[in-house]
Amino acid sequence: MTVIRRLNCFDAPKIKKMISYLGNDDSEKFSKAITHEAFVLVHGLLPVKYKFLPESYILLENNEILGLITIAPTQGNPVKINITRLIFQQNLYDVGKRLVDFVIARLGAQGAVSFNVTVDQSHDELLNLFMQGCGFRQCSYENLWKLDNFIPQTTNKANFRYCQNSDAIQIAALYNNELNNLYKPSLERAKDEYKDPVFAGMTNCYKNRYVLEDPATRRIIAYLSITTSDNFNFIIDMSLNDAYNVPYDEIINFAIGEIARKKNNFCAFLKHRQYTKNADMLEKYLHERNLNCIQTLCVLVKDFYKPVKQTANNLQVFLFGENSLASN
Numbered sequence: 001m002t003v004i005r006r007l008n009c010f011d012a013p014k015i016k017k018m019i020s021y022l023g024n025d026d027s028e029k030f031s032k033a034i035t036h037e038a039f040v041l042v043h044g045l046l047p048v049k050y051k052f053l054p055e056s057y058i059l060l061e062n063n064e065i066l067g068l069i070t071i072a073p074t075q076g077n078p079v080k081i082n083i084t085r086l087i088f089q090q091n092l093y094d095v096g097k098r099l100v101d102f103v104i105a106r107l108g109a110q111g112a113v114s115f116n117v118t119v120d121q122s123h124d125e126l127l128n129l130f131m132q133g134c135g136f137r138q139c140s141y142e143n144l145w146k147l148d149n150f151i152p153q154t155t156n157k158a159n160f161r162y163c164q165n166s167d168a169i170q171i172a173a174l175y176n177n178e179l180n181n182l183y184k185p186s187l188e189r190a191k192d193e194y195k196d197p198v199f200a201g202m203t204n205c206y207k208n209r210y211v212l213e214d215p216a217t218r219r220i221i222a223y224l225s226i227t228t229s230d231n232f233n234f235i236i237d238m239s240l241n242d243a244y245n246v247p248y249d250e251i252i253n254f255a256i257g258e259i260a261r262k263k264n265n266f267c268a269f270l271k272h273r274q275y276t277k278n279a280d281m282l283e284k285y286l287h288e289r290n291l292n293c294i295q296t297l298c299v300l301v302k303d304f305y306k307p308v309k310q311t312a313n314n315l316q317v318f319l320f321g322e323n324s325l326a327s328n
Contacts, residue, residue: 001061001062002059002060002061003059003060003061004057004058004059004060004098004099004102005057005058005060006044006055006056006057006058007055007056007057007058007068011058011065014065015058015065015068018065018087018315019087019315033054043055047110047111048073048078048079048107048110048111048112049078049079049111050078051073051078052073052075052078052197053072053073054070054071054072054084055070055071055072056068056069056070056071056085057069057070057071057099057102057103059088059095059098059099059102066088066089066092066095067086067087067088067089067092067095067096067098067099068085068086068087068088068099069083069085069086069087069096069099069100069102069103070083070084070085070086071083071084071103071107071115072084074116074193075193075197076190076191076192076193076194076195076197077189077190077192077193079111079112079113079114080112080113080114080116081103081107081112081114081115081116082115082116082117082320083100083103083115083116083117083320084117084320085320086099086100086126086320087315087316088315088316089315089316090315090316091316093125093129093133096126096129097129097133097134100129100130100133100134101134103115104134104302113303114186114301114302114303115136115301115302116299116300116301116302117130117136117300117320118142118297118298118299118300118320119297119298119300119320120295120296120297120298121141121296121297121298127298127300130300130302131300134302135302136300136301136302137186137300137301137302138298138299138300139183139186139187139275139299139300139301140183140187140273140274140275140299141274141275141296141297141298141299142271142272142273142274142296142297142299143271143272143274143283143293143295143296143297144235144269144270144271144272144293144294144295144297145269145270145272145286145291145292145293145294146267146268146269146291146292146294147236147252147256147268147269147270147291148291148292150252150256150268150289150291152249152250152252152253153249154247154249154250154253155253156247156249156250156253157250157253157254157257158212158222158246158247158250158251158253158254159212160210160211160212160222160224160254161210161211161212161213162208162209162210162211163194163209163210163211163223165195165196167194167211167220168191168192168193168194168195169191170211170219170220171191171194171211171220171223171239172189172190172191172193172194174220174221174222174223174239174240174241175189175194175223175239176188176189177241177242178239178240178242178276178277178278179275179276179277180275180276180277182275183275186301187275187299187301194209194223206227206228206229206231207225207226207227207228208225208226208258209223209224209225209226210223210224210225210226210254210258211223211224212224212246214244219241220241221240221241221243221244221246222238222239222240222241222244222246222251223238223239223240224236224237224238224251224254224255225237225238226255226258226259231263232263232265232266232267233266233267233269234259234263234266234267234268234269235269235270235271236252236255236256236268236269236270236271237270237271237273238251240278242277242278248282248285252270255268256268269294270286270291272286272293275299297320
């Protein structure tokens with residue numbers, strides 16, 4: 001008999017055994033995250049619009065766990081769901097498909113309107129699972145460039161200040177205006193996604209956010225975020241106003257300086273979103289600085305009410321987005 005249900009605390013030892021082969025810090029971090037989710041049972045009772053923590057579901061057959069999926073609501077927009085983790089026994093892609101279909105049906109019925117996942121472009125079978133099997137569509141790509149031995153060509157630092165909730169409307173407009181029109185329906189963000197979450201201390205991710213203003217008009221012309229989930233790998237992301245020429249060097253110099261104020265040993269990465277108007281300009285700059293692109297992710301989106309196509313059918317683990325940085 002096959003059952004799909006919410007992960008609970010009694011499943012944690014079995015999950016730990018499944019992923020024990022990962023070894024080193026990866027296994028320990030994974031186990032802690034899974035164990036934490038398994039014990040926060042009350043969160044599963046909340047309506048979708050109030051959810052703020054990840055949730056995991058498992059597929060069991062004859063009491064054996066064959067797969068696990070983790071979803072996380074978007075902070076400030078919980079009806080936009082992110083698939084962040086997928087595990088299934090070796091080559092059992094049908095198990096992965098059934099788990100994806102399950103969370104889409106379950107959360108869609110509760111009010112979720114879209115589902116997002118970023119998949120490494122090298123995982124052809126996994127891309128087929130989401131696109132051919134589960135009806136996701138590919139929007140664009142996100143690249144991570146390692147800022148290894150980055151030396152700025154200028155010593156100037158942009159005069160950023162800490163972001164406030166009152167800046168959210170301007171930042172959302174800045175980000176959305178930066179998108180190519182083709183991708184706006186799928187990738188636009190709401191202003192609440194740029195506000196500090198009420199339960200920020202309970203999330204696994206730590207983020208610092210900054211804005212740069214035009215001194216004359218006090219208009220926000222740049223937004224910068226620095227994110228880490230392990231306090232070692234830091235992701236730098238930025239949105240800029242096309243009408244202002246803010247040098248990339250100054251922004252990156254400021255961001256690295258902020259990280260260095262708190263950490264002596266770290267790795268910094270710059271997120272390059274190919275669905276923005278200035279994507280080609282930023283890529284040219286990164287090549288000119290002899291930086292390396294270490295990961296390319298396909299951005300996949302599915303609206304809940306889109307029909308799902310049916311496909312035919314040792315452990316495989318997929319940590320989506322920047323979760324795989326620890327292995328670089």
